Each structure stands twice: as structure tokens, then as C-alpha cells.
Amino acid sequence: MSNIPNLRIRRVTAQGHLAVWVALAALLIFGVLRYDNFASSYNISSFLGYNSMFILISVGMCLVIMTGGIDLSVGTVAALSSVVAAFLSPYGLIVALPAGAATGLVVGTINAVLITGLRVPPFMATLASMLAAKGAALWLSDSRAVAVDWASDFTRLGMGKVVGLLPWTILLALVVVLAAWLLIERSSLGRTILAIGGNAEAAHLMGLKTRRAEVFVYIFSGTCAGLAGVILASGYGAGQPLEGAGWELAAIAAVVVGGTLLTGGMGSVPATIAGALLFGLVLNLLNFENGRGTFSLSANWQAVIRGMFLLVVILLQARLSRPATKT
């Protein structure tokens, strides 16, 4: 393979990346200067712990979107896996964690079969599995939260901290992120994933194993969502069949904010994580602002502000990437 297309990909995404890193840095500086406890270890660790779930589903979504696909099922898969993990929590983390991840893996495999085998468009295939996973989660749990077993070591994952500061969950998320990053940047599978999004037909004709790469991304995304579900159950003490609504859109938003186009073919894992953190940070800052009591924005405003935020980033992106992405 010539490395000329490579260079182009890098140049185009570098512009998109810049916006998200600048915004992230600006918000962080703003937070540190304005709020006393913003940089406290408590805030940092609870922020990272909560957002590790979104980092996981965003990194899975990022790989799927790089191929030009989409995975709408991640939110309800996380809910389903949180229920499964909660049921198995008496057997300890050693059973519940793999079981939760396996739940996601199974749904991801179903997605992969529907999309690559039956040629159902990703949007519809994952829409269907989103409904099915939600139905399964409600069925298993009888539509109620499933309490975890506090006696086992299951809640250590979600509530424990390494050296009293960093939550275990963020380390788990970072390992997955690192693996995905190396995969995209260094492996032939990663190159194939980007090539499919660039031009699936051409990638296939060049002899790349496009089907294998597509199968991989949906299974990967499902597994990430499964892990997020385990964190959900472990961190909040219950399997939550009704949680996860709208997570898929939060993940898509993080990916888009990170400069990846939904048409695929380019994108960056770290920028996606920055996008996910950016959305979390907006909420975190809002909470602090409310805490100061100068003015109070109800929880209802959060959605409005997130939407406006997404709008601003999209408008910026439309300006930045327009000339380069005309195909």
C-alpha cells in the first residue's frame, strides 16, 4: 500500500482534532480557575469513574463509525449486560465481569451476522437489536432494578480505587482505549477498518479482508457496551434494565465531536475520548455552577446545553472539514 492516502487522512483529521482538544483544555482551565473543588481528588475520581462507561461505548462506536456503519444498540446492550452481571454477582467479579462482556459480545455477533451476512443496513440491524436487547433486559429483570450481591467482590470494580485515587473502571476503559488505538494505528486490521469507510468496494477489490474487519468492529462495540454494563451494575449496586436510553446518541455525539465523520474512512480514537470527556465535563461544570448558587439551571437545562454544544461543534466542523471532504 502506498502511504499517500495515509498522509491525507492524517492531515484532514488533524484539523478536526484541534477543535476538540482546544475546547477540552479551555473548559478544564475555566473549571480550575472558577471552582474551588473542581480539581479535588474526589471530583476527578468520581468524574472519571462515571465517564469510564461513556468512554468504553464511545471507543466501540468510533471503530464502527470508521467503517461507515453505526451501532444503535450500545445503550440497551449495556442495560442488558448490567442485569446479567447483577444476577451473577454472587459468584464474584471473576464470573460476572466476563459474563457481562460476553452478553455484549453475543449481541455484537448478532449485529455482525445481520449486517455482513444478511446485508441488513447497520442502522436498521442495530435498531432491531437495540429493541431486542431492551426487551431481553426487561424480561430477565421483570422490569425492576436487580440488586447486586454486596458480600462478593463484585462492587470492588465500580467502587474501588487504585492507590485511593483512580477508579478501577477508568483503568479498564483506558486499557480498551489503548488496545483500540494501537489496533487502528499499527495493525493491518486497523488499516482495513479505515479503508472500508473510505471506499468499501475499492477496499474489497484490493483484496483486503473487509468482511472480517466489519464483523470485528460490531463484536468489539458490543463487548465494549457489555463492559460498560458491568461497570454500571458494579458502580451503582444494581443491574438497571431501564438505564442506557440515549447512550448510543451520546456515543455518536462524542465520536462526531472528536472529528470522525459518520461516512467513515477517517477518525481518531484519542479525539473520540476527548469528545466523550468534553460532554461529561459540560455536565460536571454545570453542576458546579449550580452549586455556587449565583444562578440555578435545572436538570432540564442540561439536555438543552448539550444539544447547543453539539450544534456549535458541528458548525465548527462543517467549516473546518468542508473543502477537504468533498468527494
Place this chain on the structure above:
Amino acid sequence: MRRRLDNRLLGLIAALTTLVVLNVAITPNFLNMQTLAVNASQVSTIAIVALGMTLVIASGGIDLSVGAVMAVAGALAPILFLSDWALANPALGLFAAITLPLCVAAICGVFNGTLISLLGVQPIVATLIFFISGRGIAQVMTNGNLQTFNNPSFTWLGTGRILGLPVQAWIALVLMLVIAWVVRRTLYGRYLLAIGGNERAAALAGVPVTRVKIATYAISAILAGLAGLIVVAINSASDAARIGQLMELDAIAASVVGGAALSGGRAPILGTVLGAVFIQLMDYTLIANGIPDEATLIVTAGIIVIAIWLQSGRRV
């Protein structure tokens, strides 16, 4: 093209007939006016939203914001007719409570369409903005409160009957006929299908792509707004957190089961309404026979996959 379309519609009609026959056989009290009215009132809102969704899908796009637009329109209407001014002028107040929310919905649609056609933002992303923030806006407007009211002339929209059928079912029927006529007989309809078939070719052939797309998203939003008003009228109450929740999924499912292709270029209007009826009847069958709610989700998922698989199989 025409031939294949007919086949698909025949398949759907056959499936519907099977379902009806099955229900007559196993569901108690299936064949009475009450059952018909209940199902008709449930399916109408989905059908109305799905009609707009089908137009959007025919243009090659998608509209995730319909549920949020329903919430905005549904929250705005009671605010208007419960205001002091409207209580002083009931007739004018009612008029405003119906037209203003539809205008606001139209603005949302124009906003979506502008982002998509002028700035080149992908439809999923552009409509995601309202999906995330629209419901929040509705909740901010109502302060998150449930608004209850007693306004017979407004609730007629949701609970009135004409010839035994709910008013909203007649509205859905009329809309279906009008939109079917628009798609088949007007320039707009031709343009829409041309854009969905091949946007670049359409633009080069002189189709005003930007205007047609903005109009399409506006129509979808107005229909969603109307559905929001109907939902509020049915309940005599408006809860911004719940109006139109998951409606985007129902509407997309109805369109696709009805024969719309996500790649665009096809606008099966009768199919869309039948698709909505089919999904509703399937849910009703399961619930009326004591199968838990959760199972209906799984069945709906299966139906969507089968519908798409049948379509893609025939396209080859």
C-alpha cells in the same frame, strides 16, 4: 419498479390479513367497535409521524428529532390555552394553541433541513441535536411539571369520534391521501424521489435540492407537532418528559416495514400506514393474549429485520 413495489405491498397485506384472521380466532372480543377504536386511536399518531418520516427517508435522510418535536408542540399547546389571554378569548386561544405549536415545529424542521442541505451535515447528526435538546426545551418551558387541563374543544382532537372512529384516525387517513397525491402528482413529489434516487444527478438536472430538502424536514416536523398535539389531547395532560418517547423508532420501523428503503428514492405512502397498522396490531395481539410487554419489543425487532431482509433479497 412498479411491479416490485406491488409485490411488497401484497406481502404486507397478506401478513396483515393473516394477523387479523389469527386474532379473530384466538383473541376474545376482537371483532367489536371498541377494539377497532382503541387500535385506531393508538396507531394514528404513529402513522402521522411515519408519513413524514417516509418522505424524509425517501429523500435519503432520516429524522431522529420527531419525538422531541412532539414534546415541544405538546408542551406548548396547554401553555397557550391555559394562559389568561386564552381564557379570556377561548376561540382565539384555541386557534393559537393549535397553530402556534405547529409553526414552532415547522421552525424546528427548517432548522434541521438547513443544517442538512446548506451546511452538509449528515441527517443523523443534524437531527440528533434536537433529539438531545428538544425534550429538554419542552421541559424547561413547562418547568418539568405535568400540565393537566379540562378543555373539551381541544381534547376533541384526541377523544372525539366521527362515525364511530376516533378523530385522529380520520386525520391520519386524510393526511395519507393528501401526501400520496403530493408524492405522485406534484412536482415536489417528483423532485423528492429524484433526490433520493441520486442527489447529484438531481442537482445537475436542475432540481432545487436545498429547497426540497428543507421543505421535507419541515413537513416531517409539522406532522410530528400535530401528533404531539393529539397525544396531549388524548391524555388531557401534557408531560414533556414522556410525549413522543421512542416515537422516532416506531416511525422508522413503520416506514421500513411499509417498504421505504433507507437509501432513499422510494416513498410508499399506503405501505407506511399499513406498516404502522401491522406493528400496532402485532403489539395488540401479543398484549391481548397475555404475553408480556417485553416480548413485544423482541418481536418488533424480529419483524424489522425480516422486512428488511425480504427487501434486500428482492433487490438483487
